[in-house]
Amino acid sequence: MLFNSYIFIFGFLPVTLLGFFWLARRSHAYAAAWLALASLFFYGYWNPAYIGLLLGSIVCNYAFGLWMAKAQLRAQSQLGSGGRKKHILVFAIAANLSLLAYYKYANFFVSNVDA
Incomplete structure (x- = not known):
């Protein structure tokens, strides 16, 4: 649509x-x-086949958010800098971008290699 x-x-x-x-x-x-x-x-x-992919991405992003909140609480209780939260965020963004890159550009690279 x-x-x-x-x-x-x-x-x-x-x-x-x-x-x-x-x-x-x-x-x-x-x-x-x-x-x-x-x-x-x-x-x-x-394409209904991709709803599972979207739901999986949503669940993973929610899990990353929970992981970041847990890291924030741990950093506050230990008076740490909270650098672990930033690493989790970078990892989560990289995971989302890799998923996007795979589904957006995989066919492009395969067709160029075959040519």
């Missing part, structure tokens, strides 16, 4: 916005969950 397609403009966008504002009256958590589910649907509409 493209942003300028009729199905997005007249179907997906109005349903998503109406659902968000209706749920936001009741609970901001429900509205946020609605947007997350709508985002997964939008992402999976093109």
Whole structure:
């Protein structure tokens, strides 16, 4: 689904916005969950096989965040500098960029090697 397609403009966008504002009256958590589910649907509409990849990335990023919070608490209790948190952040960013680079450029490199 493209942003300028009729199905997005007249179907997906109005349903998503109406659902968000209706749920936001009741609970901001429900509205946020609605947007997350709508985002997964939008992402999976093109190729549902990649929803697992996106969910795996989300879980890994959440785990990195928990790891960073744990490192922050450990650094505060030991009066450390908190340098470990920065290393975790760099590792998490590198992992995300490598995943992006693989899925974006792997076919490009394979086609150039085959040529």
